[in-house]
Amino acid sequence: MTSWTDLQSALAAENYVASDDLAVSLHLALSLQRPLLLEGAAGVGKTEVARVLAAAQNTKLIRLQCYEGLDAAQAIYEWNYQRQLLAIRASSEAGETGKQVEDRIFSREYLLERPLLAAITQAQAPVLLIDEIDRADEEFEAFLLEILADYQITVPELGTITATTVPTVILTSNGTRDLSDALRRRCLFAYVDYPDRETELAILQARCAGIETRLAEKIIGFVQTLRKEDLEKVPGIAETLDFAAALMGLGIADLTADPAALQATLTTLLKTQSDRAHITTEVAQRIAGKAA
């Protein structure tokens, strides 16, 4: 049995800096084989956790992106109607009996695996990412409960397909709607917040190899202060990384040296027109001055 610190370093080897809380939650999710619900603002690295976890464990990542109107056929399995139809046409010429045809067209060969079925039939336990579960309808959420509890799927024509391996399930939610208590109770929970200064600095240094420490500190200081401003869309970690890449690409080493250049790179951080209007050159310089 490995400990959570081992997991934390395994994630770090994949350039993901996980907080202690998150690492313990992930470790428990793996040990107890329970799904883990990650909640938090957009851009704090929830989806990334799943990707990195799969890489660290050297296993497959199966992703199900939820959206309004997502139904069982798109998430679990579907019969391959076109192939079934062709098989029927072909069999009528070959003179097969009805029973033979039926047995053939309702076999695994004609079953199209969608993410959830695929996740439980892998030889090596994959990481199953159910992304933005709060976008799916409540019916779908209820549907998921059954699969997450028993890890088995019933296909009426075939019978029950039981999991060969239990996948590591990670659900993410941005909180656009309240999730049901039933779902929350079946999952372990971790709230992922914007990282603190040290963590974000570590992330930046892990992702942008070769960045100067002084510049990295200034960038983090700038972004952390910017997050406290009254913004419509608060920049996440991905935006910080883009911002750092932009600064490095333009060869800017000092945020206060060239106001116009800094303003130009803010496109990586500010994603709405009103946020851009709000953070004028003067405001940006004030924030940069504070950060320095």
Place this chain on the structure above:
Amino acid sequence: MSRVTRFAGRDPGATARMAGFMAHLRENGLRLGVQETEAALTALTYVDAAQPAETRRALKAICTGCKDDAQQFDALFDSFWMDAGRVRTKVMPKRTAPSKGDDSVHSSRNAKGEDAGGAGDATAPEAGQGEAENDGEGKLIATEMRNLSRRDLRDLIQPEDIAEAEAIARRLGLALRDRRSRRRVAANKGDRLHFRKTIRRSLATGGEPIRLIQRKRPDRSRKIVALCDVSGSMTVYAQVYLAFLAGLMRGDFTADAYLFHTRLVRITEALRDKDAMRAIGRMSLMADGFGGGSKIGESLDTFAHTYARKFVDGRSVVMIFSDGYDTSPPAHIDAALATLRKRGCRIIWLNPLKGWRDYQPVAAGMAAALPHLDRFAAANTLADLAALEMELVTL
């Protein structure tokens, strides 16, 4: 001195302590079952349980289910395990735990949500009852007391009103139905052919598509979000509006409701209680400050920046019940409504004063709000609200 709580010698062991901790969490509003106790004990075998920090993290992952729980958890953990507990009566570590009154609000809203730390706790032992009451078995309650005047809203509302309001809310919900969904679903009568289903069904007839299945655009209901001003000047109308909110919550499961006076409180979960009068009772606990002053602009602003980001979208209709008498500058309302508008929602303002003859929206707050509204109407009684149905159809 060690900060770890020392348990009595007669204490039967780790399992009992864990059960005690779970009971402690339950008393403070976390909803946990026996299954969680078991999971918590199992979880401790996977971490170094002798390390308080690790135990805390492991139990946090098991016992919390939403952001509010997670924020509250550390203080609750300390109060039980870290010698901050074993307190005889009510006092607990300094922090702002959400009150028991909103224990069921499982939303993942921003920490800025104004009701955090709101109402006091109904089950907290009364202050000043004297030592005689303290038998050493006092509950560990990790909330701060707030002594604000409290009003039992049950005095205001009758069950018949709620039933009537429920019917009206249903009808309004229907009136607001938007008939333009972009996705099509299978239907017996539709405007297009559902190819996948048709082929699927044709298997039964040897591949001949005898029965054609259609697709149509389903009805998509609009979501009602109601914000009700319960400040002093609105007290006379509160009866109507609160009944409407209660009815709305019971008649429409997608609706959302808030109260505001000097701060904003989300009451959706409380109002969903199966027992209507108990729901009103739960709401009373949150409505501290009822009948006081009103900060419309600030409340709307809080709403626009917290809950609205999550619960309001282009299919929402925001109904504001207020007379527009604000104690803060009108620019606040203007800015708040402008922010809200950007979310693509419709805004309806129901002002009881508009029912008066010769009423002019001259109150500065109301005047500032007008340009942002889709409808500005009067509604003094439930009948007035019902009459709105026809108007809302055209929204």
